[in-house]
Amino acid sequence: MAKRNYRPLGSVKALQKTMGRYYAITNYHRYWGKLLRRPLAWVTSGAPVELLRAFNIHSAYPEQYAAIYSARKSTVALCEIAEAAGYSQDLCSYARSNIGGVLRPDLAPLGGMPKPDLLVACNNICGTVLKWYEALARHFNIPLLVLDTPFLTAELTTQAKDYVLEQLYAMVADLEKITERQFNEKNLAKQMRLSAEITSLWKETRQYCKASPSPLNAPDLFIHMAPIVVLRGSQGGIDYYRKLKAEVQQRVEKAQGAVENERIRLVWDNIAIWPQLFTFYKMFAEKGACFVTDTYSGGWAVEQAPGTPMESLAATYTEVFLNRSPEFRANQLIDLIHEYKADGFVMHSNRSCKPYSLVQEVIRRKVMLETGVPGLMIEADMADPRSYAEEPVRNRVQAFLETFD
Amino acid sequence: MQKYFVGVDIGSLTVKVVLLNDDLEILGTAMTRAGFSGRDVATRLKDQLLADSILTSHDVSATVATGYGRVSFPSDREVSEITCQAKGISHLFPSARTVIDIGGQDSKVIKLMPSGKVADFAMNDKCAAGTGRFLEVMASALEVEWQEIGRLASGSENPAQISSFCTVFAESEIISHVSSGAKKSDILAGVCDSVASRVASMTRRTGLEPDIVFTGGVAHNQGVVNALAKQLGYPLLVSREPVITAALGAAILARDIHK
Numbered sequence: 001m002a003k004r005n006y007r008p009l010g011s012v013k014a015l016q017k018t019m020g021r022y023y024a025i026t027n028y029h030r031y032w033g034k035l036l037r038r039p040l041a042w043v044t045s046g047a048p049v050e051l052l053r054a055f056n057i058h059s060a061y062p063e064q065y066a067a068i069y070s071a072r073k074s075t076v077a078l079c080e081i082a083e084a085a086g087y088s089q090d091l092c093s094y095a096r097s098n099i100g101g102v103l104r105p106d107l108a109p110l111g112g113m114p115k116p117d118l119l120v121a122c123n124n125i126c127g128t129v130l131k132w133y134e135a136l137a138r139h140f141n142i143p144l145l146v147l148d149t150p151f152l153t154a155e156l157t158t159q160a161k162d163y164v165l166e167q168l169y170a171m172v173a174d175l176e177k178i179t180e181r182q183f184n185e186k187n188l189a190k191q192m193r194l195s196a197e198i199t200s201l202w203k204e205t206r207q208y209c210k211a212s213p214s215p216l217n218a219p220d221l222f223i224h225m226a227p228i229v230v231l232r233g234s235q236g237g238i239d240y241y242r243k244l245k246a247e248v249q250q251r252v253e254k255a256q257g258a259v260e261n262e263r264i265r266l267v268w269d270n271i272a273i274w275p276q277l278f279t280f281y282k283m284f285a286e287k288g289a290c291f292v293t294d295t296y297s298g299g300w301a302v303e304q305a306p307g308t309p310m311e312s313l314a315a316t317y318t319e320v321f322l323n324r325s326p327e328f329r330a331n332q333l334i335d336l337i338h339e340y341k342a343d344g345f346v347m348h349s350n351r352s353c354k355p356y357s358l359v360q361e362v363i364r365r366k367v368m369l370e371t372g373v374p375g376l377m378i379e380a381d382m383a384d385p386r387s388y389a390e391e392p393v394r395n396r397v398q399a400f401l402e403t404f405d
Numbered sequence: 406m407q408k409y410f411v412g413v414d415i416g417s418l419t420v421k422v423v424l425l426n427d428d429l430e431i432l433g434t435a436m437t438r439a440g441f442s443g444r445d446v447a448t449r450l451k452d453q454l455l456a457d458s459i460l461t462s463h464d465v466s467a468t469v470a471t472g473y474g475r476v477s478f479p480s481d482r483e484v485s486e487i488t489c490q491a492k493g494i495s496h497l498f499p500s501a502r503t504v505i506d507i508g509g510q511d512s513k514v515i516k517l518m519p520s521g522k523v524a525d526f527a528m529n530d531k532c533a534a535g536t537g538r539f540l541e542v543m544a545s546a547l548e549v550e551w552q553e554i555g556r557l558a559s560g561s562e563n564p565a566q567i568s569s570f571c572t573v574f575a576e577s578e579i580i581s582h583v584s585s586g587a588k589k590s591d592i593l594a595g596v597c598d599s600v601a602s603r604v605a606s607m608t609r610r611t612g613l614e615p616d617i618v619f620t621g622g623v624a625h626n627q628g629v630v631n632a633l634a635k636q637l638g639y640p641l642l643v644s645r646e647p648v649i650t651a652a653l654g655a656a657i658l659a660r661d662i663h664k
Contacts, residue, residue, distance in 0.1 A: 361610060368525065379530040391473060392511075392530060399487035403523050 006217050006258045006285050007251075011224070011244045018240045019226050026060050029114045033058065039117035039179060042136065045229060046125040046320055048147065048313045050195050051171065053233050054188040055179045057118075064229055065113050066094035069101065070274035070383035072109040079384060081107065092352040093383035095132040102139060116140060118178055120171075122147040124323040126355045143178060145171050149318040153325050156318055164314040188309045195233040196304050201241035202228045203301035208248045209292045210340050213257025214265065215248045218291030219281050220258060222272040225297040232300070263288030264404050267336050269295045269363075270348035270356050271382040280380075283394060287401045292340045295321065295332060326359040330366040337371045343404060344374045351381040376400040408466045409458075410663065411451055412655030414486065415443035415474025418509030418537060419622065421649045422450040424458060425656040429496070432458050434649045443474035467659035471651055484658055486651050487515055487526050493654030494618050495521030497644050502614040505604060505633070505641070506651070507623035509537045512604050516611045527607045534570035535603030537623050542572050543596045546579050547589055551626075554593050558628030561594030570603060594628060601632035608637060615639050620647040 025032075029040045041052055043059045052059055069075050075093060078100030083089055085103060087096055098113075105112030119142060121133040130146065137144035147167055150160045172183045202225075209216050216224075224244055231237030251258075266284065268291045273280050281291065299322070305315030321329060337345060345367065347360045364375045378396060381387035408427040414420070420443050421436040435450040447470075455461060470480035471489040486506075494504045495517055504515040512535045516525040533539050537551075544551045558564075565582050569575045575596075582592050600623070608617075617639050623629050624647035634641045644650055 365612075374525065377527075389530070392528065395473075395485055395487075395511075396526075396528060399485035399523065399526060402485055402488045 006219075006260070007256060009220060009224070009244070009247060011240075011247050014240055014243050015224060015226065018231070018236055021236065022227075022230055023110060026058065027110060027114050029058060033117070037179070037181075040114060041118045041120050042113065042116040042133075043120040044122050044125060044129045044133070046317060046322075047120045047122045048168065048317050050191040050233055050309075051168065051175070051188060051313060052120065053191045054184065055175045055181055057175070057179065059120075059230070060113055060116070061230055062098040062113065063094050064226065065101070065108075065110070066097045066383055067272075067274050069097045069109055070385075071277060073275065073385075074107065074109050075275065075383045076385060077107050078104070092126070092128045092132070093381055093387075094352065095128055097383060098132070099135065102136070116142060118142055119144040120147070121145070122149060122317060124149040124317055124320045126322070126353065128354070143174070145174055147171065147317070149323055151323055152318065152328075156315055160318060161311070161314050164318050165310060168310055168314055185309060191233050192304060192309050192312060194235070194238065198228060198232055198234075198237050198241055199301060199303060201238065201245055203303070205241065205245045205248050206293060206298065206301055208245075208252050211252045211255075212265070212341065213255065213259070213262035214290050214292040214340075215251035215256060215258055216292075217258035217281065217285065218268050218272070218294055219277055221291075221294055221297040222277065225300060228297075228300040257290065259285045259288060259290040261288045262290045264344065264401065265290060265292045265340065265342045267291065267293055267295075267333065267340065267342045267345040268348070269333060269345060269360065270350045271296050271353055273348060273380045273388065274383055275385040276380070276388060280393070283397045284401070289401060289404075291346070292342060293336050295329070295336070298336075322355050326362050326366075329359070330363045330370075333363060333367045334370050337367070337373060342373065344376070344400070346376045346378060346400070348382075349377050349379045351379070351387045352384065353382060374400065374403055408660075408663070409460060409464050410656045410659040411454075411465050411468040412489070412652040412657070412659060413447045413451065413468065413470045413472075413475075413478055413480065414489070414649070414652035414655060415439060415447050415470065415472040415478060416486075416509050417473050417511070419648065420446045420450060420472075420474075421652040422447060422454055423649055423652040423656045424454045424460075425653070425660060427660065429657065429660070431653065434646065434652070436648055439474070443472075444477040447474070447478055467663040469655040469659040469662065471655045481659065482662055484655060486511075487513065487523060489651045489654035489658060490620065491515050491517055491521060491523045491654065492657050493650040493652075494620060494644075496653065496657055497650065498616060498618050498642055500616045501618045501642070503608065503611070503617045505608060505617065505619045506621040507536060507600070507604060507619075507629070508621040512536050512600075512607065512621075512623075514604070514608045514611050516614065525611050527611050529603070529607070532570065533572045534575075535600050535607070537621070539572050539575070539600060540596065540623060540626065540629070542576055543579055543593075546576050547583070547592060549589065549593065554597070555625070555627035555629070557590045558593040558597045559631065561588070561590040563588075563591050564598055565592045565595030567595045567599040570599075575599065594632075597626070597628035597632045600629050601636050605633060605636040613637060613639070616642055618642045618644070620644060620650045622648050
């Protein structure tokens with residue numbers, strides 16, 4: 001393997017162990033699920049997983065598996081299966097590769113995902129998940145629970161919060177039937193506390209990157225976000241982030257940068273380019289450019305909203321940044337640029353992720369105008385390598401980095 | 406003793422070389438098709454230019470390479486076309502704030518700071534619509550030499566509508582215009598409008614600020630120049646040799662590096 005221009009983290013071993021254990025438990029669910037009366041749910045990344053945990057439901061994330069498929073170069077083969085089955089190439093590559101993996105698990109890394117007992121979709125991240133999960137519900141003939149979070153053009157209104165809260169109570173009734181367990185608000189409160197703890201650890205770890213040089217670069221954030229996504233609220237996840245945080249803190253104390261000779265500090269916007277995770281960010285690292293923070297993995301570092309556990313769930317999951325106005329997102333980016341003393345930002349116009357990408361040009365102009373730092377737009381896809389044109393991308397990146405000379 | 410600098414632009418379709426002296430005088434320019442090996446073609450052009458000025462490689466103080474083939478060419482530094490184009494244009498047109506460059510497979514818009522540095526840029530992506538290649542394919546479908554497109558399109562009274570951005574689909578649109586009896590000049594004017602509208606929307610994206618300079622091989626095409634000026638609502642400045650402006654910028658950067 002070619003020399004990477006950044007410092008590897010020792011915590012990678014602990015990460016592999018933590019995630020390896022999660023995959024093993026998940027993929028062998030068929031051996032223990034029925035026995036322990038713990039159904040397996042496939043859930044969207046923005047689903048209120050604390051509520052599911054309160055019902056002892058084990059969750060698996062098609063989006064997260066799709067990222068693994070992509071990093072392991074299986075996305076094209078899986079997408080082609082879905083496309084041959086009639087799914088449009090314009091559809092999200094996570095959806096296509098997930099559906100491809102359902103139809104042909106033999107082509108999917110990890111043998112595909114274990115068969116679910118129920119599906120939980122929340123449209124706070126996008127509208128695609130609704131139709132995607134409906135297709136899955138028909139295929140597996142299992143229940144689909146949907147949480148509809150209204151798009152916030154400004155702040156969360158009481159009506160919107162009540163609307164989501166009412167659905168959460170309906171979801172509780174459904175989950176009581178499905179799991180044959182009684183809802184216990186104390187149990188939910190406990191899950192929320194654990195979730196808040198892991199979120200704080202992730203947030204504090206990220207904030208160390210305000211140091212110069214930054215102890216972490218974007219690929220570190222993207223790799224080490226896996227437990228906050230799938231193990232939110234678990235003790236294993238908390239233990240892992242304690243280790244990571246300690247290592248990152250040490251780096252700051254020793255003034256060790258993730259990138260050698262950090263010269264340019266950048267902020268990243270949008271999902272990672274998984275199939276090019278190292279080659280893409282290497283172009284920046286080679287020139288001393290480090291991505292000190294990002295809006296994507298930062299989505300899991302947001303503190304819970306106040307209120308009773310149920311109220312907090314309703315507000316927290318409705319207020320996720322992808323469910324908010326371009327103004328909110330522009331301000332979020334502007335704040336990050338100031339807080340992390342960034343010299344510029346890079347936006348990934350992600351062909352798959354419409355809600356993340358469609359408004360980026362408006363945001364880019366506003367942020368450039370208000371901060372005075374340059375912003376680059378790269379066109380690619382989070383998982384499908386067919387949407388990545390290497391030479392044009394290299395050209396843009398080089399021209400962008402030359403503006404700092 | 407006089408010093409000499411070389412700028413080499415190995416593009417997707419053509420190779421351009423500029424020889425410059427320390428007083429920023431252009432001693433010679435050369436261009437030809439890139440063919441299979443842009444690197445070999447560029448070496449040949451460079452040697453030829455030097456020989457014409459009775460110089461050898463030893464007389465060259467610095468060389469900068471740009472364009473898609475920049476990495477393959479032995480140089481003191483490889484620089485992106487965007488930086489080179491900005492350098493070349495702000496040298497030729499100090500008042501330029503917006504540069505529109507339409508080349509073989511790229512169309513790009515560069516916004517310049519008053520200092521001539523790059524403030525922002527936009528490029529076409531993974532698609533040959535709005536580029537020289539698009540024009541070439543359409544010209545070939547109409548059996549017209551690409552150099553003639555501008556002259557023929559200027560004679561159009563009723564430009565045809567080419568709605569598809571895709572080069573392949575646009576070509577079949579043209580074939581259906583031909584079979585329905587449309588005039589060649591009208592179809593060509595439609596093709597020029599199509600390129601212009603694609604590039605105009607990209608220009609508006611970076612923010613339109615005069616003076617606007619149009620450069621790259623397609624700037625030779627009066628049909629696109631007219632269509633673009635009309636769509637943007639501003640006159641366009643065009644250099645006498647729009648094809649070599651990035652190579653000129655590379656040569657100037659070679660001089661900067663040397664200092």
